[in-house]
Amino acid sequence: MPADGPCVFTGKTAIYYGTDAYFDDEKGHVLHPNQPLAVCDKKAGALSALGRKDIFISGSTLFYDGGGCC
Helix, strand or coil: CCCCCCCCCCCEEEEECCCCCCEECCCCCEECECCCEEECHHHHHHHHHCCCCCEEECCCCCCCCCCCCC
């Protein structure tokens, strides 16, 4: 179990649409422009907290079919 709690997937997706070649959170998650990445709710919250206008976090779809972060 990670020290900051479990990963719970509810179908959220992170999409980076900045001008750099990629966005690296330096915690094991690399977002490439316009390529959706499934993220757990914990990671979605951490990315949202960065306050970046070039990262979109979708709402929960409550669907998960493997893959993703963490």
